[in-house]
Amino acid sequence: MVELETQQGPARAHVHEAEGEPAGSLLLTHGAGGGVDAKDLAAIAAVLPPLGWTVALVEMPWRVAGKKVAPMPPKLDAAWREIVAAVRDELPGRLVMGGRSAGARVACRLAEELGADAVLCLSFPLLPAGKPPEKSRIGELLLPIRAGLPLHVVQGMRDPFGGPDHVRRALAGEGVEIDGDRVRVDEAPGSHSFTDGVTVADAVAAKLAASA
Secondary structure (H helix, E strand, O other), rough: OEOOOOOOOOOEEEEEEOOOOEEEEEEOOOOOOOOOOOOHHHHHHHHHHHHHHEEEEEHHHHEEEEOOOOOOOHHHHHHHHHHHHHHHHHHEEEEEEEEEOOHHHHHHOOOOOOOOEEEEEEEEOOOOOOOOOHHHOHHHHHHHHHOOEEEEEEEOOOOOOOHHHHHHHHHHHHHOOOOEEEOOEEEEEEOOOEHHHHHHHHHHHHEEEEEO
């Protein structure tokens, strides 16, 4: 575990180093209501290092400080910029940036700016709770695609913030071709919190192997 100083207080990176020659790195953070012990993040940290991928799971400053509510996006983005700057040179190979829920949103907003090579979105909250469909967050999901970055989305089949079919339709409505190479949308059991983290990790591993 590495402590990282930011202007909002310390963050923490839990680094799981690749076994053997590293193929690349995943830099992932948690959502607004949980931490790096989420099923999907924990499974990725267990499954990917034996396959040659370093996995760094980041606890954002608000979480380290023991707060229960995440700050607004501008503060999340500001902290993520500092975190990426602090750890990028320590992470080998190409960088897949991402996270779950609010963490996926941060990654989408900043992937191009911070030099990510690809983006991984777990439980992307496409449809804000209690808001009409026209308030969809598809604009954020489009940012890495428009920048030419590969995008992998894994959604729970019963996610109230938008299941895999919701995401596929939203992307198709914006003229995005879901081809499995540049843009891939997978599904996993459960709702916004997956019931089986290993299924998610296996989907991530399959996508990384296919794009190697």
